[in-house]
Amino acid sequence: MPSPAAKKTATSKSASEYTAHHLQVLEGLEAVRKRPGMYIGSTDSRGLMHCLWEIIDNAVDEALGGHCDRVDVVLFADGSVEVRDNGRGVPVDIEPRTGLTGVELVYTRLHAGGKFGGGSYTASGGLHGVGASVVNALSSRLDVEVDRGGKTYAMSFRRGEPGSFSDVAGAAGRKDPEHPFTPYVKTSALEVVGKTGRGVTGTRVRYWADRQIFLADAGFDLEGLLARARQTSFLVPGLTIVVRDERGAEPTEEVFVHDGGISEFCEFLATDAAVTDVWRLQGSGTFTETVPVLDAQGHMTSTAVERECGVDIAVRWGTGYDTTVRSFTNIIATPKGGTHLAGFEQALLKTLRSQIAAKGRTLKAGSDKPEKDDALAGLTAVVTVRLAEPQFEGQTKEVLGTAAVRQIVAKVVETELTSLLTSTKRPYKQQAAAVLEKVVAEMKSRISARLHKETQRRKTALESSTLPAKLADCRSSDPAHTELFIVEGDSALGTAKLARSSDHQALLPIRGKILNVQKASVTDMLGNAECAAIIQVIGAGSGRTFDLESARYGKVIIMTDADVDGAHIRTLLLTLFFRYMRPLVEAGRVYAAVPPLHRVEVMNPGSKANEVIYTYSEGEMRRLMASLAKRGRKTKPLQRYKGLGEMDADQLAETTMDPRHRTLRKVTLRDIESAATVFELLMGGDVGPRKDFIIDSADALDKERIDA
Known part of the structure; x- marks a missing residue:
């Protein structure tokens, strides 16, 4: 071990070596490139999108002041993006204290801009004067064009430094950050590159994000951009925002303009x-x-x-x-x-x-x-x-x-x-x-x-149970293995009791069609006997109080007859789960049983047992019968199941309840907003849209599925 004297010597040496020349002073945009996360949050796709928001928000601030009514955003195939507006244009005259043009000042100096109380903006999104300059610092190339006073002015930057690019001659419109770049040494030049009509003003900013800064997989999120554009068009009534994506084989374009303001936005958000x-x-x-x-x-x-x-x-x-x-x-x-x-x-x-x-x-x-x-x-x-x-x-x-x-x-x-x-x-x-x-x-x-949280927990056989008397519960208490079958009526319950595995399969019968909770209030839903029984049996509460961890069953399986009424009951039950027990659906724990429609018994010669085949649609049954007739096979009279109660227990177990042979349809929820819209269309109180939907979809209906 080193002696105390040696330790003291090492410490003194370390302290003496730490002097002022170890300190770094980051000038101007160096600080942004050194610590980009401080300004844009991260260097992944979120940071890339934040840079784009900064430029778009500058254009929208012009609209807030009443100086602009159109903003265009273009995503180019080469990875660059351009934002255009018809606002007043960035100032092109000389700022007296710095001697720089307004364009160079805005895009190269931190904390410089027109939003510090100078009177040019009464309310704006830009506040710190770092948005445009930060984007410039984090871009391998940024081009600015300004229309003011009948002229078009232009200036280019490379990683925040002003200068000029030697773009390839003869390649019209072709710009590339890798082209040779000549920085301005003594004075910068805001070039006049064209003329404009009288009263034409605006700003165009095109930039290439610097891949030295951003992660290799960082990219522009088109869906996020469209959502933000739509949102902004609601917030600034009358502003037209155009988003054009030229990165694919075919360019796509979306136009957003809303005159209803936040009232229309509120209606749009509501489902x-x-x-x-x-x-x-x-x-x-x-x-x-x-x-x-x-x-x-x-x-x-x-x-x-x-x-x-x-x-x-x-x-x-x-x-x-x-x-x-x-x-x-x-x-x-x-x-x-x-x-x-x-x-x-x-x-x-x-x-x-x-x-x-x-x-x-x-x-x-x-x-x-x-x-x-x-x-x-x-x-x-x-x-x-x-x-x-x-x-x-x-x-x-x-x-x-x-x-x-x-x-x-x-x-x-x-x-x-x-x-x-x-x-x-x-x-x-x-x-x-x-x-x-x-x-x-x-x-x-x-x-x-x-108040009822304790009574909603699973009760053992030795405890007094407050669960509905009609529930045929299972012996297992492990949600990882238990299943709750919601069955239609007492006749199906009787067959299902004989067909189930009572160790892990529970049965809850409901009487026909339950309350349509899409139309009913919360009070009516809780007061409905069938809805209250389902919520009580599942044991995880409802609505905001629903706790997925408290659910008593790992799977909830809706088992209804394979007819129109059964489909209606299944839809009503799914409406209840979607409205008041949504986490159960999101977790993939709600299923629909698939019972067969027909039982075909194929006769075998001699003492060999007959072969039984189940079919699940009219088309499947007809194809099977045609195939058997072609091969000369004879069958007993076709058995058509009108309901689950017509099936024997062994048939129901084999086709619908036994995990080794059954087929289940998992109810999934990929898009909550779309699902909410569909439930409101099919089950809501507004009849007009549902009538239109039925009329428009009538031609696609398989009439043979209707029990007439």
Whole structure:
């Protein structure tokens, strides 16, 4: 071991070697290239898309100010992307303090731009003056073209450095970051490359992301880009956004323009049937904050300034229990919320509690108070605020941090929502009553689930059971091996009891067609005997309280007759699972049994046992009979099963219940929004779209499947 003296000598040597020349000073855009994650979050596809958002948001900020009505985004086959707008164009004159043109200043200097309170933007998404310059620093090439004053100006950059590329002569429009590059040494040149018509202005930015910075598999997410473009077109009514993808064999183009604003956005996001129309909660408030302001001498002086915060919120309650809330600040999405969302939720709960307390006797609410989840159940909302220089937590702008916004939003929501809930106008009065009833029903459902949580657990044979008497339970208590068959009627139950393996297969009969929960309220659903029995037997709760880990069975198998009524019952049951036990479907634990339609007994000569073949459709049966006739095989009279009750126990076990021989259809859920739309179409209260669907699909119906 080294002696204490040796240790002391080594430490002293290490300290003496750490001097000022070990310190690094990163100038300008070097810092961005050295630590890109600080500015764009990551260097994978998310960071690549964040760079694109920065350029698009600059164009949209022009639209917010009323200077632009069209933005084009083009994804080129060579990996570059271009954003075009018809706004005012980046300034091309000389900025006096730096001696640089506006274009070079914006794209090469951090914390430089027109959004620091200079009066050119009252509310914008760009705040820190680093967006365009960061994209430039992380691009192997960036070209800017500006239309202003009847001329087209152009400038190119390589990894943030201004200069000129020697693009291949004769290759019209061909640009490449690998072409020879000559940096400007003494002075930069903003070249005039063309003329424009009178009044034509705009900016075009095309860049190639630097593959020295971004991961090899990082790429532009077209679906994410389309979703963002659609979202922005809702938030800025009248703005046309065109997304063109030229990377495939055939170019594709999507155009987004919406004049309905966030009301239309709210309707677009909602997937369930409406309880209320879209309500708009609008207002504004002022607050004072102290900010450093650049004076005429170039010094920063702390100054108290008065800010105005505009609030515009669209809300809509539906029959479901899922919550969809999108929040935005100056059209920048804040997926992790912030002070504006906190103020909205605070005021929403406070107002609903106040109204329910005032109408407690009518609503039969008792002394219990609704919680936030009760108020948010079935709510679709778009929360937007606009203010100058909001404070975000980081350059990625995912959380709004301006503290004063919370109280302003809360006051607007409380005032406007109270006015709507207490309105004497007939449409609002009816919808307000429906909202309050829904919130109270959600509250009662939550309380009921909590009180009955213990009784929903599996009971052993030695314990008193509160499960429905009609349940024929199994002996095993291991969800990994147990199966619950929901069967149609008592006749099928009798056969299924003899056919099942009582060790791990449980049976629950239902009486015909259960309640259509797509149309019914939560209260009606919980009050329905069949629905309540299914929820109780599965034992994992319902709606927001559903706990997949508490489910008593590993598989839930819907076993109905192979006819139209059976298909209807299966659809009603799937509607119940989708609306109130969705995690069970998402986990792939809901199945549909596939019972046969026909039993064909083929006669064998002599003492050899006859061969039994089951068929599952009319077409399969006819092909089989034709094949047997061709081979000269004789059969006994065909047996056609009208229902599960007509099958013998051994036949039901062999074809439908025995895991060694049966066929099950797993119910999957690839796209929740599409599934919700289909359920609303087929089972919802709006008859018109369903009628159109039936008429349009009539030609595709196999009429032989109808039992007439």
